[in-house]
Amino acid sequence: MLDRDIAAFIGEPAPMPPLTPEMLPLIRAGMAEIGRKLPGVELAEVRDLDADGVPVRLYRPNAKARQPLLVFVHGGGWMLGNLESHDAIYRHLADRAGCAMLAVDYRLAPEHPFPAGLDDVTTAFAWARRAAGALGCDPARIALGGESAGANLSAALTLRLRAAGQAQPLFQLLVHPATDLALAMPSLEEIPQPGLTRDYLEICRALYAGEADFRTPLISPLYAARHDGLAPAIVLTMSEDPLRDDGEAYAAALVRAGVETLACRLAGLPHGFMFLPVTIPAVSRAFYTIARLVRRALADA
Numbered sequence: 142m143l144d145r146d147i148a149a150f151i152g153e154p155a156p157m158p159p160l161t162p163e164m165l166p167l168i169r170a171g172m173a174e175i176g177r178k179l180p181g182v183e184l185a186e187v188r189d190l191d192a193d194g195v196p197v198r199l200y201r202p203n204a205k206a207r208q209p210l211l212v213f214v215h216g217g218g219w220m221l222g223n224l225e226s227h228d229a230i231y232r233h234l235a236d237r238a239g240c241a242m243l244a245v246d247y248r249l250a251p252e253h254p255f256p257a258g259l260d261d262v263t264t265a266f267a268w269a270r271r272a273a274g275a276l277g278c279d280p281a282r283i284a285l286g287g288e289s290a291g292a293n294l295s296a297a298l299t300l301r302l303r304a305a306g307q308a309q310p311l312f313q314l315l316v317h318p319a320t321d322l323a324l325a326m327p328s329l330e331e332i333p334q335p336g337l338t339r340d341y342l343e344i345c346r347a348l349y350a351g352e353a354d355f356r357t358p359l360i361s362p363l364y365a366a367r368h369d370g371l372a373p374a375i376v377l378t379m380s381e382d383p384l385r386d387d388g389e390a391y392a393a394a395l396v397r398a399g400v401e402t403l404a405c406r407l408a409g410l411p412h413g414f415m416f417l418p419v420t421i422p423a424v425s426r427a428f429y430t431i432a433r434l435v436r437r438a439l440a441d442a
Contacts, residue, residue, distance in 0.1 A: 142381070142409065143381045143409060143410075143411060144408075144409035144410065144421075144423040146421050146422060146423060147409070147410070147411065147414070147417065147421055147423055147424070150417065150418070150421055154335040154336065157335075157336050157341070160341055160344045160345070161344075162251050162348070165220060165221075165251075168221065169220075169221055172217065172221050172222060172226050173223070173225060173226045175226070175416065176225060176226030176227060176228065176229065176416070177225070177226075179228075179229035179230070179416070179418055179419075180229060180418060180419065180420065181228060181229040181232045181233070182229075182232045182233055182236045183232075184200055184201060184202050184232055184235060184236060185201055185202055185203055185204035185205075186199065186200070186201040186204040187199070187200050187201075187232070189224070190276075192243075192245075192264060192265040192268035192269065192272075193264050193265075193267075193268045194264065195245060195246065195247065195261045195264050195265045195268070196224065196246035197224075197243050197244060197245055197246065197265055197268075197269075198224045198228075198231070198243070198244045198246070199241065199242070199243055199276060200231050200232060200235040200241065200242040200243075200244070201235070201241045201277065202235050202236050202239060202240075202241075203239075204277070206277075207277060207278065207279055208239075208240050208241040208277065208278055208279065209240045209241065209278065209279050209282035209283070209284070209311070209439045210240065210241045210242070210243060210269060210273055210276070210278040210279065210282065210283045210284070211234075211235075211238065211240050211241070211242045211243070211283075211284045211285070211286055211314065211435065212242075212243045212245065212265065212266050212269050212283065212284070212285050212286070212310070213231065213234070213242050213243065213244055213245070213285075213286050213287060213291070213314075214244075214245050214247065214262055214285075214286070214287030214288075214290075214291030214292070214294050214295055215227040215230070215244065215245075215287065215288065215290075215291045216287065216288045216289025216290045216291045216292070216413070217249075217289070217290055217291075218289075218290055218341075218342075218345040218349070219249065219250045219255075219258055219290045219293075219294075219345065219348075219349040220249050220250050220251065220345065220348060220349065221249070222249075223246050224244055224246045227244065227416075229419075230288075230415050230416065231244045233419055233428050234428065234431065234432065234435075237428055237429055237431075237432035238431070238432040238435040238436055238439075239432075239436060240435065240436075240439060241276070241277070241278050243265070243269050243276075245261065245262055245265045245266075246261075247259075247261035247262055247265075247294070248261055250348045250349040250351075251348035251349070251351070254348070254349055254350065254351035254353075255349055255350050255351060255353050255359075255360055256353075256359065258294055258349075259294055259297055259298065259301070259359060262294045262295070262298055263298055263301060266285060266298060266310070269283060270283055282311055282439060283310060283311055284310050284311040284312045284313070284314065284372075284435070284438070284439070285298060285299070285310035285311075285312075285313050285314070285372070286313060286314025286315065286316070286375075286435075287314070287315070287316065287318075288316035288317060288318075288415055289316070289317055289318070289319060289384075289412065289413065290319060290345075290349075292314075292315040292316055292317065292318030292319070292388075293318055293319045293320065293360075293362065295313055295314070295315060295318075296313065296315060296318055296320060296362040296391065297358070297359045297360070297362055299313055299371045299372050300358055300359060300362060300365055300371070301359060303370050303371060309370075309371060309372035310372045311372065311373075311438070311439070312372050312373040312374065312375060312438045313371070313372045313373070313374045313375070314374075314375045314377075314431070314434075314435060314438075315374060315375065315376045315377070315388060315391070316377045316415065316431065317377065317378055317379050317382050317384055317385070317387075317388055317412055317413075318362075318376070318384075318387060318388050318391060319384055319387055320361060320362045320363040320387045320388065320390065320391040321361050321363045321364070321387050321390065322346045322350065322355040322356070322360055322361040323355065323356055323361060323364075324339060324342055324343065324346070326384070326385075326386035326387055326390065327386055328382070328383055328384065328385040328386040328387075329342070329383045329384070329386070331383075332381060332382060332383045332385060333383070334381065334382065334383050334411055334412055337382075337383050337384070337412050337413075338383075362391060363387070363390055363391050363394060365394075367398060368394045368395050368397070368398035368400060369398040369399055369400065370398075370400075371395065371398070371400050372400075373400065373401040373402065373438070374392065374395050374400060374401070374402045374403070375402075375403050375405075375434050375435070375438060376388050376389070376391060376392040376395075376402060376403070376404045376405070377404075377405050377406075377407060377430075377431065377434075378392075378404070378405070378406045378407070379406070379407050379410040379411060379412060379414060380406055380407065380408045380409060380410065381409065381410060381411045381412075382410070382411060382412040383412065384412055385406070388404075389404065389406070392404035403434065405430070405434075407427055407430065409423055410423060410424075410427055414427060415427075415428075
């Protein structure tokens with residue numbers, strides 16, 4: 142069941158405006174307004190940078206220490222979100238994990254359909270590897286992660302790096318990832334969540350994938366012919382998420398391929414919980430859980 146405090150905070154969901162290209166500016170503005178109201182936390186350093194043409198934002202909880210770096214990609218159905226809307230999320234995660242974070246402001250669909258967003262994440266990650274030392278980060282400890290659509294892009298990037306014969310990130314952090322854009326997983330029908338219906342996801346898929354086959358592995362990482370040789374993974378799913386099975390099926394595929402994988406289902410949380418205030422105890426606990434897992438993975442490296 143959905144956590145009691147989260148259910149009380151959400152209340153009766155307001156009707157979603159139709160998800161059309163014409164309505165996207167209104168929906169994006171709504172997300173930005175919600176993001177601005179999320180309570181953040183002060184960090185030692187926050188600055189905007191240019192990663193070979195891709196806007197990024199660096200978050201450092203300690204400006205003096207040489208820290209590991211987590212390159213993180215926001216969610217939003219490949220169509221929503223930016224550095225401002227998710228700023229509070231990045232701040233809390235960096236603060237609690239005790240590592241530097243680099244947030245990627247990738248181009249959004251439908252103005253920029255696949256593979257534009259993935260190309261931007263690829264560019265930003267390559268830049269982060271080159272620039273880590275100059276940013277005060279440890280070039281030997283650079284991880285990659287994301288939530289929802291951002292987790293999809295992160296998983297796709299590990300496949301792209303393997304195909305190119307390039308080094309994998311230290312690990313991949315996948316928070317309720319979308320891995321099967323065929324939308325074939327049982328949880329999609331079994332777990333209701335207003336605003337995350339099959340109809341909504343089909344529109345997201347069409348606007349993001351464009352003319353591409355949505356079963357191609359760089360769009361649906363679960364459909365890769367093989368999953369061996371990828372970065373160790375932390376896969377977090379939420380019990381009340383219609384996309385729960387996407388993450389768990391992907392974690393199982395990684396395990397079968399011999400990839401070191403930690404899979405954890407967090408109880409009582411919906412998809413997009415990171416976009417809820419950390420003043421809600423269940424949300425705060427989830428952030429601490431993610432932070433502890435990141436800290437452990439970085440310490441073990």
